[in-house]
Amino acid sequence: VQIKDMIDKETVQHIARLARLELSQPETEKMQADLAEILGYIDMLNEIDTSNIEPTSHSIPLLNITRNDNPHFAEQETIESMLTQAPQRQENYYKVKEIL
Amino acid sequence: LDFNSLTIKQLHQGLVKKDYSALELTDFYLEQIKEKDGQIGAYLQVEPEVARTQAMQADKALQQGQDINLLTGIPGAIKDAIMVKGFKCTTASRTLENYQAPYDATSVAKLRESSAVFLGKTNLDEFAMGSSTERSALKKTVNPRDYSRVPGGTSGGSAAAVAGGECVFALGSDTGGSIRQPASFCGIVGLKPTYGAVSRYGLIAHASSLDQVGSMAKTVEDCEIVFNTIAGKDEKDSTSIDFKFQISNFKLKNIRIGIPKEYFAEGIEPEVREAVMGTIKKLEKEGTAVQEISLPHTKYALPCYYIISTSEASANLARFDGIRYGFSKGQDNLASIYTQSRGHGFGPEVKRRIMLGTFVLSSGYYDAYYLKAQKVRTLLKQDFARALEQVDFILTPVSPFPAFKLGEKVEDPLKMYLSDIYTISINLAGVPAMSLPCGQASDLPVGLQIVSKPFNEAGIFNLAKTIESLN
Numbered sequence: 001v002q003i004k005d006m007i008d009k010e011t012v013q014h015i016a017r018l019a020r021l022e023l024s025q026p027e028t029e030k031m032q033a034d035l036a037e038i039l040g041y042i043d044m045l046n047e048i049d050t051s052n053i054e055p056t057s058h059s060i061p062l063l064n065i066t067r068n069d070n071p072h073f074a075e076q077e078t079i080e081s082m083l084t085q086a087p088q089r090q091e092n093y094y095k096v097k098e099i100l
Numbered sequence: 101l102d103f104n105s106l107t108i109k110q111l112h113q114g115l116v117k118k119d120y121s122a123l124e125l126t127d128f129y130l131e132q133i134k135e136k137d138g139q140i141g142a143y144l145q146v147e148p149e150v151a152r153t154q155a156m157q158a159d160k161a162l163q164q165g166q167d168i169n170l171l172t173g174i175p176g177a178i179k180d181a182i183m184v185k186g187f188k189c190t191t192a193s194r195t196l197e198n199y200q201a202p203y204d205a206t207s208v209a210k211l212r213e214s215s216a217v218f219l220g221k222t223n224l225d226e227f228a229m230g231s232s233t234e235r236s237a238l239k240k241t242v243n244p245r246d247y248s249r250v251p252g253g254t255s256g257g258s259a260a261a262v263a264g265g266e267c268v269f270a271l272g273s274d275t276g277g278s279i280r281q282p283a284s285f286c287g288i289v290g291l292k293p294t295y296g297a298v299s300r301y302g303l304i305a306h307a308s309s310l311d312q313v314g315s316m317a318k319t320v321e322d323c324e325i326v327f328n329t330i331a332g333k334d335e336k337d338s339t340s341i342d343f344k345f346q347i348s349n350f351k352l353k354n355i356r357i358g359i360p361k362e363y364f365a366e367g368i369e370p371e372v373r374e375a376v377m378g379t380i381k382k383l384e385k386e387g388t389a390v391q392e393i394s395l396p397h398t399k400y401a402l403p404c405y406y407i408i409s410t411s412e413a414s415a416n417l418a419r420f421d422g423i424r425y426g427f428s429k430g431q432d433n434l435a436s437i438y439t440q441s442r443g444h445g446f447g448p449e450v451k452r453r454i455m456l457g458t459f460v461l462s463s464g465y466y467d468a469y470y471l472k473a474q475k476v477r478t479l480l481k482q483d484f485a486r487a488l489e490q491v492d493f494i495l496t497p498v499s500p501f502p503a504f505k506l507g508e509k510v511e512d513p514l515k516m517y518l519s520d521i522y523t524i525s526i527n528l529a530g531v532p533a534m535s536l537p538c539g540q541a542s543d544l545p546v547g548l549q550i551v552s553k554p555f556n557e558a559g560i561f562n563l564a565k566t567i568e569s570l571n
Contacts, residue, residue: 019458021451022443034452034513042403045472055474056481058309059295059530065338081202085425094424097434
């Protein structure tokens with residue numbers, strides 16, 4: 001089975017749920033066509049044998065840099081500049097809707 | 101006095117000699133923006149009073165003769181994916197349309213320490229995803245060289261602002277060509293630094309292993325001055341690196357240049373090839389050793405890039421949840437706020453990339469796509485490492501064609517992706533590359549891409565200055 005045939009409507013809806021994206025009906029159809037085309041193109045990578053190749057996640061070799069986990073207390077001005085951008089707040093907290 | 105005909109060093113001399121003040125210089129550019137930007141559309145936000153206040157502070161420093169450097173009082177523009185305290189930072193998205201930057205990006209803080217002046221924030225493709233700036237949700241930007249054409253993208257506003265004479269220099273960011281391709285389309289100089297050369301702190305993340313902040317300007321020297329100011333290790337970006345790389349005695353006779361055959365194959369417009377090859381012939385005449393090389397995995401770079409960049413983007417953009425900042429929609433419960441805020445706040449290209457990235461990372465597909473792409477990335481990186489053992493610089497076109505018409509590719513995502521074919525490998529390999537104007541095709545600018553070893557920006561600047569002087 002070719003990958004582009006696997007991108008059916010249910011797959012698109014499943015991925016949209018994982019990505020927390022609401023898609024309209026026309027958006028879902030367009031997305032299905034676009035993803036099928038792009039993934040069909042990406043299939044080209046299967047021409048290369050990569051069985052003995054190590055993956056690269058970063059172009060430069062990096063080691064983790066650690067620090068002590070000490071709390072930093074921000075100035076009220078910084079807190080304000082962050083919290084005033086929230087749709088809903090209560091005191092120094094973000095306010096959210098019920099979770100379940 | 102036409103300030104646009106002067107370089108940063110020349111402007112600096114005039115400021116020091118008090119031929120004009122920093123305020124006059126800033127007012128000149130504010131006037132240019134007022135005159136031209138209605139048509140060009142480079143800026144998303146201009147704050148004349150903020151800029152004038154900074155200019156007056158620069159004048160004070162110039163008066164006292166203290167803490168002066170080449171950028172003191174020089175007006176620049178900042179891509180609207182890079183945070184400048186006191187300005188909004190929208191990434192040209194509805195999601196962040198009203199977002200106020202709470203702090204400076206490190207690159208911006210360094211410019212501020214140099215007393216540079218910020219004229220405003222420039223347009224881009226939403227979240228730096230695109231190749232023409234047409235994917236901005238907030239504004240249309242045109243190419244100052246031909247108003248019917250795109251400025252390139254994603255740093256199209258920055259390129260248009262420089263090319264249109266609406267600032268002296270600009271900052272852009274480059275994930276797959278977003279500094280070099282618009283620089284090429286608008287006929288200016290743009291550098292994508294080595295990964296790690298410039299701090300990414302305060303750059304709104306697109307794909308973290310590929311993103312770099314870089315400088316854009318009219319001349320190589322101007323581009324270098326800005327790069328030298330923003331480069332360096334930053335404790336706020338653990339991927340930034342301390343580096344020192346110096347080339348002494350740069351001579352065209354002592355360098356070796358490689359021409360990758362894969363970059364001159366089918367698809368390139370003949371006039372673009374001629375402009376690039378013409379420049380290479382000039383170098384050969386000056387005694388530079390030129391040889392054909394091969395980067396054998398070139399054709400796999402684009403599919404590799406669209407797996408890696410979208411994977412990283414889907415993770416990076418998970419933070420836009422409608423809770424802490426940005427566009428928020430939905431009433432009933434937390435889940436509906438997530439899906440509706442994201443569904444209505446993001447534009448079509450951003451959603452497409454989040455979907456693609458989520459798909460290739462999802463259970464059952466991770467090995468076939470994401471891991472596969474990471475392995476191909478190793479091969480691409482090895483291509484460059486091997487080539488750069490044989491030669492000091494690799495020269496290629498930046499784009500197979502000059503600036504295309506507005507609307508020409510916007511309906512076809514894959515066609516748009518293909519316009520980045522010569523620039524994306526460089527980000528995957530992490531090497532530095534510059535776009536330098538090298539001629540014209542159908543009266544439109546053509547950019548030459550100069551690639552070198554990691555942290556050999558100094559070598560790229562030297563070669564680019566020499567080429568500039570030959571033209």
